[in-house]
Every structure is written in structure tokens, then in C-alpha cells.
Amino acid sequence: MSELPPHEPCGPPPATEPSAGGSEAMLQTFLQQQGRMEKQLSRWVACRATAADLVQELFIRLWRRKDVQVEDLGQYMMRSARNLAIDHLRSQRSRLRTESALLPEQMVGAPSAVEDGHQADHDLHQVDAALRTLPERTRHVFLLNRIHGQSYSEIAGALGISASAVEKHMMRALQVCKDSIDMDSSSRNSHRKARS
Template sequence: MSDHDSPADLDPAAAPAPGEEQDFLRVFLAQRERMEALVSRRVGCRATAADLIQDLFLRFWKRPMRQLDEPGTYLLRSARNLAIDHLRGEGKRNRSLDSLGPEHDGATASLETALQAGDELRLVEAALRGLPERTRHIFLLNRIHGRTYGEIARAMGLSQSAVEKHMMRALDTCKAALEATPDSRGATPGNDRR
């Protein structure tokens, strides 16, 4: 269980039956090291691999168990696919960030622009930390990991409408945080507007 999920978040109807639960845990724990190594090789970061494998565990844990002929092989294949999805999401995020960045003609961004971007990022991060955990998690799944509203809804056991409402709340919060300090956005270091 991660910091993002509480026992109340786990749907008791979707939790595995006790015997299936033990079988799943045994197989998962037996394959965990191999899955983390496989994912780590793909994404290039052991910490990210550990997080992704924990997410994989939660995905399986929250949905009804089904009998598999080769559960270990299935878990390894699922881990590999999760790593690929993660890399696709990272690529999509990097392309999005590139498109949001200032147009430049080969020159590096000015220090002032970089400082302003850093300030705005800190404002958005602070605003996101103030959101309820579920809303923040949905926002990050969509904006950082590139998941669609439908994918998030299925993974979290919510309706797509609920996911959309959480996203609107998160986006409104980010927008409000950026609009709350218009004076500081135009100011440069050492140039107070008093």
C-alpha cells in the first residue's frame, strides 16, 4: 500500500479472496526483484522502477483476481509494459514541456526567464501539495504520466466524470496560484516594486 492509498480506498468487492490473495502475494514477492531489475534497466532509475512496481502491485490488488496459467510470466510482461508506458509518458511530458518553453533561436533562455519559470513552478507545486491526495494523484497521473481520463477512472474505480471534476479542481487551483501573485511575476531579483 502506498502513501496515496488508504484501506478505505481499496474496494472490498475488488479485493482478492483470501486464498487468491496469498497466491498472488507469494508470486508477486517471488518476482518483485526480477520485475524491478527489468523496469530499472528500461527506465534507468531504481527508485522509479520501485515506484512503478508498487503501482503495478496496486493495480492487480484493486481488481478482481483471475486465474492465470503462468502468473510469474504475466507479472514480468506487465512490468515490462508498465516501463514502456512510463517512457512514453515521459516522452510526451518532455514534448509538452518543450512546447511550453519560450521559443529560442539557439541561445539559452535568459536568467530572468529561468528564475520566473522556477518561481511559477514552486507556486504550482505548493498549490498541488494543498490539494486532497486523490485530486493530486489524478492530476499527476494525467499531466505527468500521460494517462487519459478513462484510464485513470478504470485504475481508480471512479467514473470518468469524477476524474474530470478532480482535474478541473486541480487546474483551477494551479491557475489561481499563478494569478495570485501578479506583482512577483513581473519583478526581477533586486528590483522590488514597493
């Protein structure tokens, strides 16, 4: 991200030429400057979509003040776009500082990627522990299918059992895995309720 120039006053420069104002001049100048403003803002905010949104916001602001008269409307638009980018980045930094200062229990919304990773790791251990409680043949069938990618008919041929027997072993293994995660999930929920 490029360094932004200092924030300049948002008010219009002193009026000089009446012909430079008006909705027609504003629209024409905006359309000429739009690509240039988006390109510049995109470098500053490091996101093309955000840059496009900011330029649209700028258009709305300028349209509300379309009768303002300035010496160089194009320069005025570029300066206004730069100020919008600065305001956006300041607001973003402020929000990030606020979020990083919050304790995990104060955060609102979805869990972070780190929490998701911990939860997935925990669930994997739960499933592994549940699989260890299965009879060896059932566990072997499950591992051949889910880890080694073998089909039911391949497993049946390798173990000398019917495909329907393989299916029964798989159903049993999957039910045990599901029950272990469901049980752990309900245990966590009741623990959370007890704490609150």
C-alpha cells in the first residue's frame, strides 16, 4: 500500500469560474476522471472493489453539491477522492485496533479461523477416539474406505466379505463418529450454559 499524502481540507477551493460548476460539467468531468480515481484509490486501499465503492460514494457526495464552482473540477475530484481514501483507511485501522483490544468473549460474530482450526482438531481427536472403540474389522473397513479411498466392492474382495457387510460396517463406524461429535457438542453447550 502506498503512503498517502497528507489529508487536505474537504471544502471546495474558492470559486472562480461559474462555467466550471453545474451538473453537466460535474458529470462530464467525473466520467473523465473516474478510471484515474479508481486506479489511484485502488493502489492506496489495496482493493479494487473498495476503490470502486469509494469513487461511487464520491460521485454521490459531489452530485449533492453539483452547483459548486471551482477553478479545476478534475483536480478537486482527485483531492476529494484522496481524502475519502484516507478517511477509509483511518476508519479501518481504528476498527482493527478496537477488535484486537477486545477479549475473545467480547467478540461478536463467527469464530476466528484459529478457533475453527482448534475445533476441527478437537473433533478429529474425538472421532479417532471413537474409532478406537470399534471392533477391529469395522475400524479396518472404515479406514480402507475413508483413508485409502477403496470402494465397498474393493474392500469386500480384499477382506473376503460381502459388499452389504462392508456397508453395515461403514454405517456402524459413521454412526459412532457422529455420536461422539454430537455428544461432545452437547457437552460443550451445557458447559457454556453453566458458565453464563
